[in-house]
Amino acid sequence: MSLHKSKDPYADRCPIRDVLERLGDRWSMLVLFTLEEGGTLRFSVLKSQIADISQRMLAQTLRRLEQDGLVSRTVYATVPPRVDYALTELGASFLKPMHGLLDWAKAHHQDVHAARRAYTAPEAIEAR
Amino acid sequence: MSLHKSKDPYADRCPIRDVLERLGDRWSMLVLFTLEEGGTLRFSVLKSQIADISQRMLAQTLRRLEQDGLVSRTVYATVPPRVDYALTELGASFLKPMHGLLDWAKAHHQDVHAARRAYTAPEAIEAR
DNA sequence: CTGAATCCGACGTGATACTG
DNA sequence: CAGTATCACGTCGGATTCAG
Numbered sequence: 001m002s003l004h005k006s007k008d009p010y011a012d013r014c015p016i017r018d019v020l021e022r023l024g025d026r027w028s029m030l031v032l033f034t035l036e037e038g039g040t041l042r043f044s045v046l047k048s049q050i051a052d053i054s055q056r057m058l059a060q061t062l063r064r065l066e067q068d069g070l071v072s073r074t075v076y077a078t079v080p081p082r083v084d085y086a087l088t089e090l091g092a093s094f095l096k097p098m099h100g101l102l103d104w105a106k107a108h109h110q111d112v113h114a115a116r117r118a119y120t121a122p123e124a125i126e127a128r
Numbered sequence: 129m130s131l132h133k134s135k136d137p138y139a140d141r142c143p144i145r146d147v148l149e150r151l152g153d154r155w156s157m158l159v160l161f162t163l164e165e166g167g168t169l170r171f172s173v174l175k176s177q178i179a180d181i182s183q184r185m186l187a188q189t190l191r192r193l194e195q196d197g198l199v200s201r202t203v204y205a206t207v208p209p210r211v212d213y214a215l216t217e218l219g220a221s222f223l224k225p226m227h228g229l230l231d232w233a234k235a236h237h238q239d240v241h242a243a244r245r246a247y248t249a250p251e252a253i254e255a256r
Numbered sequence: 257c258t259g260a261a262t263c264c265g266a267c268g269t270g271a272t273a274c275t276g
Numbered sequence: 277c278a279g280t281a282t283c284a285c286g287t288c289g290g291a292t293t294c295a296g
Contacts, residue, residue, distance in 0.1 A: 016157070016233040019240055024152040026289070029144065043258055054290055059259055069243025080257040081296080090239055097232045100225030105144040111218055112147055115197025122191075122201075122279095154269070171278055182270055187279055208277040209276080 022068055027053055027061045029098070032087065035071065036095055040086040070094060150196055155181055155189045157226070160215070163199065164223055168214040198222060 023029060027050070034049050035041060041049070047058055062085060065071035070091035076082040087095070151157060155178070162177050163169060169177070175186055190213060193199035198219035204210040215223070 015237050016230045018237045019233045020152075020157075020229070024148075029148075047258095055259075056261095056291085057289065060289090063249075067244055067247040068240045070240075075258095078257095081259085083258060090236060090243070093236065094232055097225070097228030100228040101148070102144045104222055104225045105147045108218060108221065109143050109146045112196045112198075115218070116195055119195040122203075175278095183279070184271085184281095185269065188269095203278095206277095207276095209279085211278065 019068075022064055023094075025061070027057050028065060031058070031061050031065065032070065032091060032095060032098075035085060035087045036092070040084050043083050043085065046085060065091070147196075150192055151222075153189070155185055156193060159186070159189050159193065160198065160219060160223060160226075163213060163215045164220070168212050171211050171213065174213060193219070 023032075030050055030053070031046065034046060038045070038049065043058070043062075046062075047053065047055065050058065053061075062071060062073065066073050066085075069088055072086050072088050074084040074086075076084075151160075158178055158181070159174065162174060166173070166177065171186070171190075174190075175181065175183065178186065181189075190199060190201065194201045194213075197216055200214050200216050202212040202214075204212070
């Protein structure tokens with residue numbers, strides 16, 4: 001989502017924006033779900049499991065999730081360096097309602113696809 | 129989210145992307161919630177209720193929601209023209225799990241804000 | 257291994273003006 | 277009233293390069 005940053009006058013009406021703006025990017029959910037599945041994972045493991053994420057975006061995504069308190073980061077002062085990532089309690093609690101959405105998407109994404117295929121643009125109707 | 133479009137190799141693992149990519153923009157959720165509250169609403173009413181949305185983005189958002197089958201669009205051939213928008217059953221069913229997220233956000237957005245304030249960038253620690 | 261820095265193109269969004 | 281068209285700008289994300 002580009003739920004871009006904003007001086008949103010609806011923050012009160014839509015407190016969800018405060019949070020979902022940050023999770024609505026290309027990778028956050030995928031990282032969270034991967035951590036949920038895999039438990040504590042190293043940077044390189046996350047990278048390989050998500051596969052098509054770039055190093056840059058994985059690092060950036062993890063920073064934000066860490067900053068929001070959804071993911072914990074543990075650095076080991078070894079050579080080579082090792083960094084473990086895991087869900088925090090807050091992060092795990094977030095995924096619960098998120099699974100509700102996931103279930104909905106699984107159940108209805110075919111309906112959505114069908115609607116997209118059946119859709120005819122308003123203009124196109126009278127265009128000919 | 130810029131859950132931008134993508135040739136996503138994780139569509140199977142993350143079917144939620146198919147759907148949430150589209151809902152993850154700046155206005156979709158707000159429009160859906162507004163329709164949930166207000167029932168059937170005209171374009172101008174939606175515009176005034178959301179207030180800071182531009183005509184362009186409202187129209188674009190409604191097109192996408194309509195295309196995905198979440199919102200219905202009814203045109204009356206009157207002068208001046210009148211167009212009603214309302215949630216479809218699919219749209220209403222989507223909002224149910226979405227409220228789970230909303231509740232989480234309401235319950236925890238303070239935790240998130242607290243985490244953000246408490247956060248110190250990794251570099252900043254050893255930077256001085 | 258785990259990043260950060262930079263360059264760059266693509267897309268989302270807003271402002272404005274125009275139309276049926 | 278209910279849109280569409282055009283332009284300009286900002287951010288996101290990918291590729292690449294450099295570093296501890």
